[in-house]
Amino acid sequence: MAKQDLAGNAMGKLTHIVAYTSIVAIVLIFLFLFLEGAGIFRFEDPVHLFLGTEWQPTSENPRYEMLTLIVGSLFVTLGAIVVGVPLAVGCAIYLSEIAPQWLEEVLKPAIEIIAGIPSVVIGFFALVVLAPLLSQIFGIPSGLTALNGALMLAVMIIPTVETISEDALRSVPKGYRHASLAMGATEWETIKNVIVPSAIPGIGVGVLLGFGRAIGETMVVLMATGNAALIPTGFLDPVRTMTGTVAAEMGEVARGSPHYFALFMIGCTLFIISFGVNLVANHLIKREER
């Protein structure tokens, strides 16, 4: 008994230490990004930095304005959400409520496999297969567009959104379902009016984490979107994302140069966005538990 207590106590302490370590790590990462990036304020004022649209770090008269990149990232990410979430949630509903056991056992691993595909492979597919296809379908010179990236990211977020939504749907108490069916509602009416609405907070968490996954994705957008630093006017325009910019340019900048600072500031901004999304997701989870 005493021995068990001791072990429990040690485990408790250990989890505390681990929890605190991760908080410290998060703060340190943020500080690192921010301090490395803060140098940019000597070259670009905050209003231009975040709200200007000229990203020309290598021109005669360099400008480091991030809005184009932020818009580019949001564009592909929201596109991915619009395409991916209905698919993922549809899958989750089908798997949790309708599919027979055997089909579930086939589909579930298939979805997990998507999560395991290296992103460079998906990027390669976007570059070689999907882009030419899009250029043909829409009659545009290059298929390397926001749409191309968004479609690939949609595929990539499906496992995250599907898994979390499915968990949320499965944890809806069976009693709700039985009550609705016993009143003469059909299976479909029950899903639509009782089960999905009860699982909405959980599905919301899935969508937010999918958003975080998509906005942080680098390789696929770098390969798929054409990387033109222009504010897009539609999904058939190429875009340049924050992640793609950092990945493409970080290798070539001199440490301590304004360009270097600017890339770190982009990293810092990305960090804040993902952190914010995770905070909201956590808040939703907490509210659900109450």
Next chain:
Amino acid sequence: MAERPIKISSKGISLWYGEKQVLFDISIEIFVNRVTSLIGPSGCGKTSFLRCINRMNDVIPACRVSGQLMLDGLDVNSQNTDVVDLRKRVGMVFQTPNPFPKSIYENVAYGPWVHGENNRSKLDAIVRRSLDEAALWDEVKDDLSKSAMKLSGGQQQRLCIARALAVEPEVILMDEPCSALDPIATAKIEDLMHKLKEKYTVVIVTHNIQQAARVSNYTAYFYLGKLIEYGKTSEIFERPREKSTEMYLTGRFG
């Protein structure tokens, strides 16, 4: 025994979960506008039988039923029977209160709404009538938009009764409706049952023998998947014909 019209007539109902037979050849006639209680030790098949009446066993993939069960002229187990229609006629209240995480109003209006009623003033009237019949109206009338989850357990169970009444069923099945409630809430629901039978046919499963005696006109005693004895509650309690019934009622097993 047939002194009033029969509402439900079960002829040779047997039920299996996979290979395991749980009900054996149950034949019973349940009378209109009466409360009938099903009693017996845990695991004897009361819930399984209750779920035969509204075909809720369909929800369990491994479950198989044979035999005939008639609701008035409707052959419940027939392939052609519309389950949606059947369940509109046979409402159910579950062991643990299971209101939807919606407002009180939405809970009660759910059934009629799902069946196509979307006239607001008609729904208002249905909600009012149902809550009234479930003896809950006075307690909640000032705040129908409050979440049902914020009601007490006893209130939640009466809300579930109101929700079932809202579709105007003919029969109400209750599976241990008071098992999660305190004595005061239980008393309220028992009072309610006396009123409900004026309009509905009520079948209740209960583990509380005194409750069966208090609320029901007829009592059916199940043991190991068989219907051992069925009759007027007063007769079953005063002069049980079977040894097993007597032992159960006097608390010597179960």
